[in-house]
Amino acid sequence: MPTRRLVLAFFLPPSLTPDAVKYDRRYRALDKYRFVAWFTLLPLAFYLLLVAWPFVQAFYYSMTDWSGYGTEFNFIGIDNYVRLWNDSQFWEATRNSLFLLVFAPVITLALGLFFAYMLNAGGRHRRNETVSGVFGSKFYKIVYFFPQVLSVAIIAVIWARAFSPRSGVVNPLLENVGLGALTQNDWLGKYGLWVTLLVLCWSFVGFYVVLFSASMGSIPKEIYEASLLDGANRSTTFFRITFPLTWDAIRTGWIYMGIQALDAFAIVSIMIPRQGIDVLPTFLYLKAFRDGQAAYATAVGVVLFVITLTFALLMMRVGRRDRIEF
Amino acid sequence: MTSSSHLNRRTLLKRSALAGAFTVPGVAALTSCASGGGGNGGDSTGSGEVSDRNPFGVAEDGGVEVVIFDGGFGDEYARDTAKLFEESYGSVTLDSTQEISQLMQPRLVGGNPPDMINNSGANQMPHPALIRDNQIADLTELFDAPSWDDPDVPVRDTLLPGTIEVGQYGDDASYHLNYVYTVHGTWYSKRFLNDTLEEEFPQTWDEMIRVCEKARRDHDVYGWTYAGQHARYLAFSMLPMAVKVGGKEVMEAIDRLEPDAWKADAVVATFEAFEELAARGLVLPGTPGIDHIDSQTEWAQGRALFIPNGSWVENESKEVIPDDFDLAVGAPTGLDSSDVLPYGVIYAAAGEPFLVPQNAKNRAAGMEYLRMMLSNDMARNFTDKVASLTCVAGSADDLDLPPGLASAQQAIQGAGDNIIVPRFRDWYAELFIDHMGVAMGQMMAGELTAAQATDRIQQAADRIAQDDNVEKYL
Numbered sequence: 001m002p003t004r005r006l007v008l009a010f011f012l013p014p015s016l017t018p019d020a021v022k023y024d025r026r027y028r029a030l031d032k033y034r035f036v037a038w039f040t041l042l043p044l045a046f047y048l049l050l051v052a053w054p055f056v057q058a059f060y061y062s063m064t065d066w067s068g069y070g071t072e073f074n075f076i077g078i079d080n081y082v083r084l085w086n087d088s089q090f091w092e093a094t095r096n097s098l099f100l101l102v103f104a105p106v107i108t109l110a111l112g113l114f115f116a117y118m119l120n121a122g123g124r125h126r127r128n129e130t131v132s133g134v135f136g137s138k139f140y141k142i143v144y145f146f147p148q149v150l151s152v153a154i155i156a157v158i159w160a161r162a163f164s165p166r167s168g169v170v171n172p173l174l175e176n177v178g179l180g181a182l183t184q185n186d187w188l189g190k191y192g193l194w195v196t197l198l199v200l201c202w203s204f205v206g207f208y209v210v211l212f213s214a215s216m217g218s219i220p221k222e223i224y225e226a227s228l229l230d231g232a233n234r235s236t237t238f239f240r241i242t243f244p245l246t247w248d249a250i251r252t253g254w255i256y257m258g259i260q261a262l263d264a265f266a267i268v269s270i271m272i273p274r275q276g277i278d279v280l281p282t283f284l285y286l287k288a289f290r291d292g293q294a295a296y297a298t299a300v301g302v303v304l305f306v307i308t309l310t311f312a313l314l315m316m317r318v319g320r321r322d323r324i325e326f
Numbered sequence: 327m328t329s330s331s332h333l334n335r336r337t338l339l340k341r342s343a344l345a346g347a348f349t350v351p352g353v354a355a356l357t358s359c360a361s362g363g364g365g366n367g368g369d370s371t372g373s374g375e376v377s378d379r380n381p382f383g384v385a386e387d388g389g390v391e392v393v394i395f396d397g398g399f400g401d402e403y404a405r406d407t408a409k410l411f412e413e414s415y416g417s418v419t420l421d422s423t424q425e426i427s428q429l430m431q432p433r434l435v436g437g438n439p440p441d442m443i444n445n446s447g448a449n450q451m452p453h454p455a456l457i458r459d460n461q462i463a464d465l466t467e468l469f470d471a472p473s474w475d476d477p478d479v480p481v482r483d484t485l486l487p488g489t490i491e492v493g494q495y496g497d498d499a500s501y502h503l504n505y506v507y508t509v510h511g512t513w514y515s516k517r518f519l520n521d522t523l524e525e526e527f528p529q530t531w532d533e534m535i536r537v538c539e540k541a542r543r544d545h546d547v548y549g550w551t552y553a554g555q556h557a558r559y560l561a562f563s564m565l566p567m568a569v570k571v572g573g574k575e576v577m578e579a580i581d582r583l584e585p586d587a588w589k590a591d592a593v594v595a596t597f598e599a600f601e602e603l604a605a606r607g608l609v610l611p612g613t614p615g616i617d618h619i620d621s622q623t624e625w626a627q628g629r630a631l632f633i634p635n636g637s638w639v640e641n642e643s644k645e646v647i648p649d650d651f652d653l654a655v656g657a658p659t660g661l662d663s664s665d666v667l668p669y670g671v672i673y674a675a676a677g678e679p680f681l682v683p684q685n686a687k688n689r690a691a692g693m694e695y696l697r698m699m700l701s702n703d704m705a706r707n708f709t710d711k712v713a714s715l716t717c718v719a720g721s722a723d724d725l726d727l728p729p730g731l732a733s734a735q736q737a738i739q740g741a742g743d744n745i746i747v748p749r750f751r752d753w754y755a756e757l758f759i760d761h762m763g764v765a766m767g768q769m770m771a772g773e774l775t776a777a778q779a780t781d782r783i784q785q786a787a788d789r790i791a792q793d794d795n796v797e798k799y800l
Contacts, residue, residue: 030624032701055787066434067455067459068431068455068457069431069434069439069451069455069456069458069459069461070435070436070458070459070460070461071435071459072459109768157551161614162463162619164612164615164617164620165611165613165614165615165616165617166610166615166616166620166624167610167620171612183611183612184615185613185614185615185771186554186614186615186771187615188555188615189554189555189614189615189767189771190383195493201791227719265502273554273555273617274759274760274763275554275555275557275763275764275767276769286756289427289449289451289452290452291452291455291755291756292451292452292455292456292458293455293795296795300793
């Protein structure tokens with residue numbers, strides 16, 4: 001049986017597959033991959049054309065001096081990257097983005113897990129139920145999700161108002177609790193990074209509460225029952241049962257939140273004044289659209305792409321564990 | 327409107343939509359896949375017969391495509407011009423949008439632009455880049471053409487000073503016509519200053535301090551507030567002050583990115599004067615962290631006496647300015663009697679740019695459209711409809727102007743030749759916004775001294791002067 005026939009059959013629908021091939025022992029595998037390949041052909045084509053190809057183009061444009069407004073540009077090799085290396089504004093934006101990449105997922109996921117656990121298994125034991133959420137957990141679940149319903153632009157505006165030194169609620173709040181010494185007359189300008197971190201966490205925590213709740217909901221109650229019979233308290237239950245069994249969701253969430261933190265464009269762009277911070281995407285935006293240096297901005301985009309990819313691969317690698325079936 | 331990056335609800339939503347493009351970081355950099363193409367420039371003379379009535383030879387039924395920024399001025403004025411155009415030259419395709427850059431950038435790069443663009447708003451395209459890439463037609467032809475109302479007078483002579491200059495980038499070519507005349511300066515309530523406080527607008531800094539302290543002491547009103555989040559607004563008062571103190575060379579040196587331009591005595595003295603305002607507690611508390619809308623509201627509600635702003639403030643804050651406010655603009659206060667220039671130096675410039683793309687199919691029609699907008703009737707119509715002055719001299723005479731606008735007109739007259747137009751604001755936007763503006767704000771917040779602030783700005787100016795990636799003018 002020549003392999004050539006098998007290859008040919010890969011491109012033919014099953015009805016046209018010669019019998020000789022059908023009785024080949026490798027046909028089962030061929031049929032499986034043929035099915036998958038044919039079904040994903042169209043999406044794959046779209047993906048290559050609309051995602052992969054532009055990425056390839058971006059690498060090329062990052063090595064030109066294109067302004068973004070003309071038709072002529074020169075190939076200048078890695079000059080843009082050399083310029084990035086020596087650009088202190090770029091390094092500052094990178095530092096801010098990396099700060100958010102490290103802290104936003106840690107805080108958001110920790111809070112999300114804690115809340116989800118309290119909502120699902122943190123309550124007092126009631127009759128007929130081994131585990132239950134704290135009182136009013138259904139209500140909380142909805143409240144936590146509120147920020148997800150709002151457009152990120154609205155979130156940024158609301159928080160900018162809150163931090164306004166004249167009409168915002170933050171300064172009076174601090175004064176009322178006796179922390180008047182902490183009030184600021186320019187929160188967003190001076191502590192832009194911290195405020196951005198706060199807003200990022202606040203706006204995404206609800207999503208993770210729901211995600212982790214779903215994941216925790218699928219943990220069989222019997223496991224909890226067994227541990228309770230063994231005298232486990234809440235924190236033991238959490239660290240020995242809930243956490244390991246929701247690990248897959250946590251890891252996925254971590255990657256997703258990391259990407260959100262690397263973006264943060266809308267929040268920073270709308271909320272933070274010019275005396276505040278830049279993150280990589282806002283730096284990219286300024287260079288491309290205010291300063292007319294599209295190629296340079298593209299180089300920033302490529303750097304951002306590399307950081308994102310490295311982060312995602314790293315997370316997928318370090319987080320890999322054996323799946324626990326239940 | 328034009329002169330500030332105001333974040334209204336629309337731009338905000340647009341930015342959030344834009345943010346979507348960044349969700350996978352790096353994707354936004356890929357808008358570039360549209361490059362290539364490119365058109366061959368149309369001839370700026372049309373196929374029609376050239377005459378005084380039709381100086382560009384617009385073809386009779388050629389029509390025109392114009393794109394108008396749908397911001398604070400709306401598009402009604404442009405539609406009125408369209409009617410006039412259609413009387414002679416065929417149909418007008420008029421699109422109005424807030425997404426100038428999103429819609430126009432691909433068309434310019436693709437070599438298929440409309441015949442005239444009102445390049446304005448938060449999504450304005452940067453002129454230096456457009457000019458470098460040869461995308462904009464030189465409007466000198468328009469300015470030399472006979473004016474609509476009197477064929478013996480060229481368009482150039484019907485315009486207010488500072489109109490043609492703002493479209494120039496280092497040589498005699500003019501790349502955009504800025505239609506709306508904006509007066510920047512120190513804005514206040516005449517009723518409060520003259521009647522309640524019984525003072526005149528201060529002309530020396532000692533008087534300024536005295537008036538502010540009196541307001542603070544007697545009426546619990548702070549002397550100044552400003553848009554802390556866009557502290558560059560302070561320049562509307564500070565730059566003319568520096569010029570009054572040290573003469574016009576001060577501004578020229580700054581525009582040319584000369585070494586030590588920001589360390590000139592007049593500039594440092596101006597910064598020190600404003601630093602003193604802050605140090606004496608005459609600036610409304612919290613000002614460093616508020617945006618332009620907040621600052622204008624606080625000021626309109628009488629919590630601060632002066633605000634550095636532009637003539638758009640009357641329209642922008644009309645909801646909060648009381649009826650008996652009697653809005654007025656003062657030419658910025660100087661230092662003392664040793665100032666080089668007399669009182670009255672003011673920062674007035676035309677804003678709201680209109681341009682004709684180099685590769686437009688019917689460039690002649692684009693220019694003719696602008697020539698019509700510069701007619702007396704159309705300019706009057708504009709002022710009448712949107713309560714803003716145009717760059718057409720005398721077009722608003724004997725119109726019933728709101729108080730702020732009337733006062734702005736007086737300020738222009740009072741300035742005589744001493745009108746300054748800081749060009750580095752357009753030429754080196756990064757210097758104006760990221761360095762000068764931020765340093766001014768930090769000084770007012772007490773984080774920098776005047777000397778440190780001017781040092782910072784000078785360092786940034788020096789860096790830009792040496793940066794080969796930034797085109798230099800002058």
